[in-house]
Amino acid sequence: MDTLIVGGGIGGLTLALAVHAAAPDSRIRIFEAAADVRALGVGINLGPHAVKELSALGLENALVAVACTPQDYAFFTRHGQLVYREPWGRAAGHQWPHLSIHRGDLHQVLLAAVRGRIGARNFFTGYRCTAFEQDEDSVTARFAAPDGAALAAQRGDILVGCDGIHSVVRRQLYPGEGAFCFRGINLWRGVTRQQPFLTGRSIARIGARHATLIVYPIRDAIDAAGNQLINWVAEIEREVAVPVDWSKPGRLEDFSPTYQDWTFDWLDAAAMIRNADLILSYPMVDRDPLERWTFGRVTLLGDAAHPMYPQGGNGGAQAIIDAATLGRLLKSAPDPVAALQAYEAERAPATARIVLQNRSAPPNVIVDTVEQRTRGKRFERLEDIISQDELRAIFERYQKVAGYHVNQVGRPPAQRG
Numbered sequence: 001m002d003t004l005i006v007g008g009g010i011g012g013l014t015l016a017l018a019v020h021a022a023a024p025d026s027r028i029r030i031f032e033a034a035a036d037v038r039a040l041g042v043g044i045n046l047g048p049h050a051v052k053e054l055s056a057l058g059l060e061n062a063l064v065a066v067a068c069t070p071q072d073y074a075f076f077t078r079h080g081q082l083v084y085r086e087p088w089g090r091a092a093g094h095q096w097p098h099l100s101i102h103r104g105d106l107h108q109v110l111l112a113a114v115r116g117r118i119g120a121r122n123f124f125t126g127y128r129c130t131a132f133e134q135d136e137d138s139v140t141a142r143f144a145a146p147d148g149a150a151l152a153a154q155r156g157d158i159l160v161g162c163d164g165i166h167s168v169v170r171r172q173l174y175p176g177e178g179a180f181c182f183r184g185i186n187l188w189r190g191v192t193r194q195q196p197f198l199t200g201r202s203i204a205r206i207g208a209r210h211a212t213l214i215v216y217p218i219r220d221a222i223d224a225a226g227n228q229l230i231n232w233v234a235e236i237e238r239e240v241a242v243p244v245d246w247s248k249p250g251r252l253e254d255f256s257p258t259y260q261d262w263t264f265d266w267l268d269a270a271a272m273i274r275n276a277d278l279i280l281s282y283p284m285v286d287r288d289p290l291e292r293w294t295f296g297r298v299t300l301l302g303d304a305a306h307p308m309y310p311q312g313g314n315g316g317a318q319a320i321i322d323a324a325t326l327g328r329l330l331k332s333a334p335d336p337v338a339a340l341q342a343y344e345a346e347r348a349p350a351t352a353r354i355v356l357q358n359r360s361a362p363p364n365v366i367v368d369t370v371e372q373r374t375r376g377k378r379f380e381r382l383e384d385i386i387s388q389d390e391l392r393a394i395f396e397r398y399q400k401v402a403g404y405h406v407n408q409v410g411r412p413p414a415q416r417g
C-alpha cells in the first residue's frame with residue numbers, strides 16, 4: 001500500500017504514524033505546504049479519548065514530558081464566583097491523562113516520531129497540493145513549491161486530505177461550498193508567563209456567551225521562579241469575523257477592555273491578558289457537516305473533513321481519533337478503498353454530532369444558564385439558582401457527545417468493575 005498524506009499538521013502526522021503501525025512495510029509520504037516547520041500556535045487540549053490513541057502509538061511519555069496534565073475543570077461567572085468544578089483527566093478516573101499542550105510541542109513530538117519511524121525523506125516540506133486525479137488503479141497528486149513552481153506529481157494507492165481548514169482536497173471535492181458559518185464570536189488566544197493559579201493544574205472557564213475566558217497552563221515550571229506558561233482564550237460576541245487564519249496576530253485593544261475588571265482573588269485575568277507574550281485571533285467558524293468524505297481513493301481527515309468550533313478540546317482530538325480509526329481500518333478492511341469507506345461510515349456521523357453540539361450547546365452553557373437566571377449579577381447562594389446535579393448533567397451531556405466521558409474512554413484496569 002502506498003499512502004499519500006496531504007498536510008503535515010496534527011492529523012496528517014498522526015495518520016502517518018497510525019498507518020505505519022498498521023502496515024509497517026507500506027510506503028507513506030507526507031506533503032506539507034510550509035517550507036519550514038516551526039512551533040506555531042498556542043495551546044491545544046487533548047482529552048483522554050485522544051491521548052488513548054496517541055498512547056497506543058507509543059507517544060504518551062514524550063507528550064506528558066512537555067505538557068500539563070490538568071486535574072480539575074472549573075466554571076466561574078464573570079464575577080469570578082465558582083459555579084461548578086469536577087475532577088479531570090486521571091483525577092476523574094481515566095486511564096489516560098488529559099493533556100494541555102502547546103501546539104508546537106505536540107507537533108514536534110509527532111514530527112520526531114514520523115522522522116524516526118518513517119524517515120525524514122518521506123516528510124516533504126514546501127509541497128503545496130494543488131489538485132489530484134484518480135483512476136481505477138491509483139491516485140495522483142499535483143504540487144507547487146512556495147514560489148509557485150510546479151513540482152513532480154506523486155502517485156499512490158490512496159490520498160488523504162489532512163490539509164486543514166482551507167483544504168484544497170476538500171475544495172476539489174466540493175467546489176461550491178462558499179463561506180464558513182460564523183457564530184458571531186471571535187477568539188483572541190494568547191500565552192502569558194506567570195505564577196500558577198488555583199491548583200496549578202486547573203482548567204478555568206469564566207463567563208458565558210457574551211464574553212468567556214478559558215485559562216489553563218500548557219508548560220510547567222518554565223523558570224527558577226516556578227512560573228508556568230498559561231494559555232488563555234477570550235471569546236467575545238462580535239458582528240464581524242476576524243480572518244480564518246490560525247497565525248493571525250491579535251491586537252490587545254480589540255478585546256482587552258471587555259476584561260479590564262476581571263480581577264479575582266484567585267486570578268488577575270486582566271493583568272494576565274495585558275502581560276501576554278503572544279496574541280493571536282481566530283473566528284468561531286465551522287461548516288455544515290458533510291455526509292460524504294470518501295470518493296474512491298481519496299478521503300478527508302481532521303479540519304478538512306469536519307471544521308468545528310475550536311472549543312471543548314475537540315479540534316485536535318477529533319483529527320487524532322480520525323487518524324487512529326483510519327489506521328486500524330486500513331489493517332482490517334479487505335482493501336484500502338473499502339477502508340476509506342468504512343472510515344467515513346464510522347467517523348462522519350460521530351464528528352457531525354460534535355459540530356452540531358458546539359453550535360447548540362457549547363461548554364459554556366453551564367455558566368450561561370446561571371447568568372441568565374441571575375441576569376448577570378453576583379449570586380448570594382448558588383443552590384437557590386441551580387443545583388449541582390443539574391450542572392453535572394449539563395456538563396456530562398457535552399462530554400458524552402464529545403466522546404471523552406470516563407465511561408466511554410476507559411478506567412485503569414484496577415478500577416474496572
Ligand SMILES: Cc1cc2nc3c(=O)[nH]c(=O)nc-3n(C[C@H](O)[C@H](O)[C@H](O)COP(=O)(O)OP(=O)(O)OC[C@H]3O[C@@H](n4cnc5c(N)ncnc54)[C@H](O)[C@@H]3O)c2cc1C
Pocket residue numbers: 006007008009010011012031032033034040041042043044045103127128129130162163164165166167168189246247301302303304310315316317319
Ligand atoms: C499554524 C497553525 C497554528 C494552529 N494553532 C492552533 C492553536 O493554537 N490552538 C488550536 O487549538 N488549534 C490550532 N491550530 C489548529 C489545529 O492544529 C487543528 O484544528 C487540529 O489540530 C486539526 O488538525 P488538522 O491536521 O486537521 O489541521 P492542521 O493542524 O491545521 O494541519 C493542516 C496542515 O496542512 C497544511 N496544508 C494546508 N494546505 C495544504 C496544501 N494545499 N498542501 C499541503 N499541505 C497543506 C498546513 O500547513 C498544516 O500543516 C493551528 C493550525 C495551524 C495550521
